[in-house]
Amino acid sequence: YGIGDAWWLSATSGAPAAIGDDLAGKLACANKEPVTFLAAGDMLMGWFVDELYIKKNGPEYLFKRIADLTRSADIAFANFENPMSTRGVMENKGLMFRASPDAVRGLVYGGLDVVNLANNHFGDYGAQAMLDTLDILKQNGIGYVGAGHNRSEARAPWLTTVKGVKGAGLAYNEIEPGFFSATDARPGTA
Secondary structure (H helix, E strand, C coil), X not given: CCCCCCCCCCCCCCCCHHHHHHHHHHHXXXXXXXXXXXXXXXXXXXXXXXXXXXXXXXXXXXXXXCHHHHHHCCEEEEEECCCECCCCCCCCCCCCCXXXXXXXHHHHHCCCCEEECCCCCCCCCHHHHHHHHHHHHHHCCCEEECEECCHHHHCCXXXXXXXXXXXXXXXXXXCCCHHHECCCCCCEEC
């Protein structure tokens, strides 16, 4: 969004100033209130994190020291590095992650608005665990990008409007294993 009344643009030498002025006018944002976006990297809530912290202290524990920060953002985003399910078959690819469905309580407590699922662990427990994750996130009001019930949904943007500003998010995975990829008939990643 525009800082102040208009975007600051600079034109290369010889370019008419009017082009820059016209573009700045088109990009100017009427909203004077900042929209804050907080982005976090890999969020692992399965594996040893579940054993050492979540089972003993609850999933909210992981956000205890940062919840004020994550909740204060207009949009809080993180890479969710595991499916949430008690079901599914291990894909036998080495290191495998799966979080309990209760892990969503931590995401809600932490104020996460949207998570990226296009990563190399979302499909660790197959299609059923992926579908469970999508349902759990939706039921708890947490958006997701980069995965879906099929290829079309996996590639669809997450859309939001915050303080009058429209935003969209996309996520794609280029890391193996490729068999996590969604098809027209199978859930998976973009």
